[in-house]
Amino acid sequence: MQYQKIENKIGEVKYRKKLTKQYLGKNKFFPSEPDTKEIISALKDRISSTKNDFTFLKKQDVSLTPYLEIGAEFGHRASILEEKYNSSGFALDLSLESLTQAPFFAKKLKLKKIPQRICADAYHLPFLNNSFEFVFCYQTLHHFPDPSPIIGEIYRVLAPGGHFFVNEEPVSQRLNLNLWRRPTKLRAWEKAIKYTFILPFVSTIGKTETNHRILEETFNIKTWEKSLNCFENATVWLKPYPFGQESKINKKKSAGWLKPNPLTRSLINLSGGGIKILARKGGKLQNKVNSQIESFLACPLCRKIMTPKLFCSKCRTGYQSFKRIKLLLEKRLMVKLYPKLTNV
C-alpha cells in the first residue's frame, strides 16, 4: 500500500494556508485559482449538492448522527447536517487554516451552525473504534496515493451498522496523453484548445496543487473495488464524464464485483468518470444518537481514551486547542506541520 508522504502533507498545509488567504481577499497568490466571489459561488453549488445527497441518504434510512466528516475544509457540508438534521459530530481536516476560517465562510454562506472542528491526519483518526454512525467525505480521497488505508481507518471508527458516504471523486480514464497539468481556471491557450474538445485527452487538472506537492490522483475501478473490500455491504454509482449512463452496483463477495454496464465502462475508459459510494459496516446500530461525541476522542497515537483536558495517560502526551479547534496530530507530525504551535 502507498501512503501520502510528509512532503505531501506539508504541501497540503502550506498551499491551503495561502489559498484560504486568497479566498478571504487578502492576497492574490494564484491567478488561476478562485477569488472570494468565485469560491463562494462554488461553495454554494457544493452545499446544494450536499443537501440533495443528505435528503437521499435520509430516504435510505441512513442515520446521520453522530457523524464525522473527513477533509472538511471550511466545515460547510457538516454545517448542513447540524442545521438541517440536528446532527452532532466533527469536521476534520489536516489544514488548520481552512478550519480556522469556517466562521468567515459560514457567515458568507448564511450557515447558522459551525461544527466542532478537529485538525488531524486521516491516517490516524483521533477516535475510539466503533464510534460514529455516519462518516463522509467529498473531494478528498484523491489526495492520497491509495484510498484503502484511509477507508480502513474510517471502517475502524464507524459503529457497527454505521454508514460511510463518499461523493465527487474521480475515476480514471485510459485515454489521456497527460502532456501537462492545467489549473482550475484555464489559461487563454488552454481555453482555445478546449474548443477543439481534445483538452480532457491531452492534459489533467491540478496544476497549482501538484506544484505544491499535493497529490492529485485518479483511481481506476479496480482500486476503488479493493478499497471497499473491508465493508460487508456497499452500493456504488459510477458515472462517465461529461455525460453518459450511470451504473449502480451492489457489492458481492466474489472479486470483480465492481462491474459497470459495458457502455458506462467504455465511456469511463474513454473520458473518465465520477464515483459515489454508500458502504455499511456489518452489525446492528446501537443507537448512539444521544451520545456525547467528546467521549469518542482518543489519542491519535495510542487510540486510547484521553482525559477531558486532552491528555493521554498511556503515552503521556498532552494535546491542545487553537481558536476552539482541537489539534490532535501525533507529536512528530505536529512538529513538522505546525512548528510554531508545538510545545517542546
Ligand SMILES: C[S@@+](CC[C@H](N)C(=O)[O-])C[C@H]1O[C@@H](n2cnc3c(N)ncnc32)[C@H](O)[C@@H]1O
Ligand atoms: C479538495 S479539499 C475538499 C474540500 C471539501 N471536502 C469540499 O468538498 O468542499 C481536500 C481536503 O482534504 C484535506 N486533506 C488532505 N490530506 C489530508 C490528511 N492526510 N488528513 C486530513 N485531511 C487531509 C485538505 O486539507 C483539504 O481541505
Ligand SMILES: [Zn+2]
Ligand atoms: Zn497516547
